Amino acid sequence: MESAPPVFDKPKVELHVHLDGAIKPETILNFGKKRKVCLPADTVEGLLQHVSYKEPLSLTEFLAKFSHYMPAIAGDRDAVKRMAYEFVEMKAKEGVIYVEARYSPHLLANCKVCPVPWGQEPGDLTPDEVVSLVNQGLKAGEEAFNIKARSILCCMRHMPSWSPEVVELCKKYRNDSVVAIDLAGDESINAETCPEHRKAYEEAERCGIHRTVHAGEVGPPQVIKEAVSILKAERIGHGYHVLEDEGLYMQLLKQNMHFEVCPWSSYLTGACQSGFANHPVVRFKKDGANYSLNTDDPLIFNSTIHTDYKIAKDFMGFTEEEFKRVNINAAKSSFLPEEEKKELLYKLYGAYGMVKSTEF
Numbered sequence: 001m002e003s004a005p006p007v008f009d010k011p012k013v014e015l016h017v018h019l020d021g022a023i024k025p026e027t028i029l030n031f032g033k034k035r036k037v038c039l040p041a042d043t044v045e046g047l048l049q050h051v052s053y054k055e056p057l058s059l060t061e062f063l064a065k066f067s068h069y070m071p072a073i074a075g076d077r078d079a080v081k082r083m084a085y086e087f088v089e090m091k092a093k094e095g096v097i098y099v100e101a102r103y104s105p106h107l108l109a110n111c112k113v114c115p116v117p118w119g120q121e122p123g124d125l126t127p128d129e130v131v132s133l134v135n136q137g138l139k140a141g142e143e144a145f146n147i148k149a150r151s152i153l154c155c156m157r158h159m160p161s162w163s164p165e166v167v168e169l170c171k172k173y174r175n176d177s178v179v180a181i182d183l184a185g186d187e188s189i190n191a192e193t194c195p196e197h198r199k200a201y202e203e204a205e206r207c208g209i210h211r212t213v214h215a216g217e218v219g220p221p222q223v224i225k226e227a228v229s230i231l232k233a234e235r236i237g238h239g240y241h242v243l244e245d246e247g248l249y250m251q252l253l254k255q256n257m258h259f260e261v262c263p264w265s266s267y268l269t270g271a272c273q274s275g276f277a278n279h280p281v282v283r284f285k286k287d288g289a290n291y292s293l294n295t296d297d298p299l300i301f302n303s304t305i306h307t308d309y310k311i312a313k314d315f316m317g318f319t320e321e322e323f324k325r326v327n328i329n330a331a332k333s334s335f336l337p338e339e340e341k342k343e344l345l346y347k348l349y350g351a352y353g354m355v356k357s358t359e360f
């Protein structure tokens with residue numbers, strides 16, 4: 001990874017990163033060995049050659065990366081907890097002071113989940129216990145590394161039958177690390193044809209659970225429209241293709257909708273093919289839109305948050321001032337309760353030399 005000093009070496013906020021796309025290769029190898037799970041390699045370098053990549057791949061090829069290593073982690077209590085703990089450690093080292101990590105509890109379970117994912121043998125780790133273990137790992141990480149970490153539970157577009165339980169888990173664990181619900185996966189499956197997703201989001205809204213949706217990453221503006229009007233999304237995961245519908249974009253700008261932008265990810269997934277200089281985030285920046293910079297799946301993209309900031313600086317004309325604005329917007333659009341949000345903002349203003357003491 002990068003040897004040069006980080007381009008923005010100040011406290012940061014990250015809102016869009018998948019826990020199961022941010023596991024340490026050493027941990028995968030360790031649990032693969034312990035559990036006698038066949039992995040494509042037995043060294044970090046060897047493993048990375050299989051699970052990470054540097055040139056754009058199709059969605060199917062990208063998703064296949066998870067199947068290389070998830071069998072080593074899913075279904076194992078220690079692995080799930082360790083993954084969450086080390087995630088916080090990794091983010092603290094990158095200078096992130098507040099992070100929202102997302103994952104599908106079902107994809108880490110091997111019991112009370114149908115089908116049992118990753119070809120695992122059925123076991124006794126339920127999605128409910130997965131959430132509890134992740135919470136324990138995140139909390140231990142917060143204490144050890146002195147940053148704040150919360151979580152977002154993902155519904156999967158291709159598995160609507162899981163969504164009712166996802167929202168129930170959000171409710172059960174809302175005072176214990178979980179702050180929101182997400183919808184991830186193949187955008188060609190729309191939520192209107194899956195009443196389970198819609199119902200889960202309605203229930204989330206009814207209970208005051210925050211909502212974000214992966215939309216307009218590779219899919220058309222219609223998916224974003226649906227996320228906002230039907231699922232009542234408060235933030236949009238990616239959202240690049242909003243620019244293909246000027247009216248919708250103007251409406252979302254006016255609403256101050258937050259876009260969770262992942263530059264390096266958007267190149268490798270083929271979501272944005274116009275080159276970094278013409279990337280949608282350049283327009284977002286020009287228009288003073290509300291967005292954040294995020295890694296998405298740093299294990300698979302062999303990256304850190306510094307990779308995304310470096311791309312933004314080197315190819316998209318980002319300045320120190322814009323990086324500050326981006327992080328302040330991220331904090332304001334975070335799913336923390338108001339008081340904790342103010343505290344986070346206060347920390348950023350202090351670190352950025354922007355005194356706002358009278359307001360807080």
Ligand SMILES: [Zn+2]
Nearest residue numbers: 018214237296
């Ligand atoms: Zn994502």
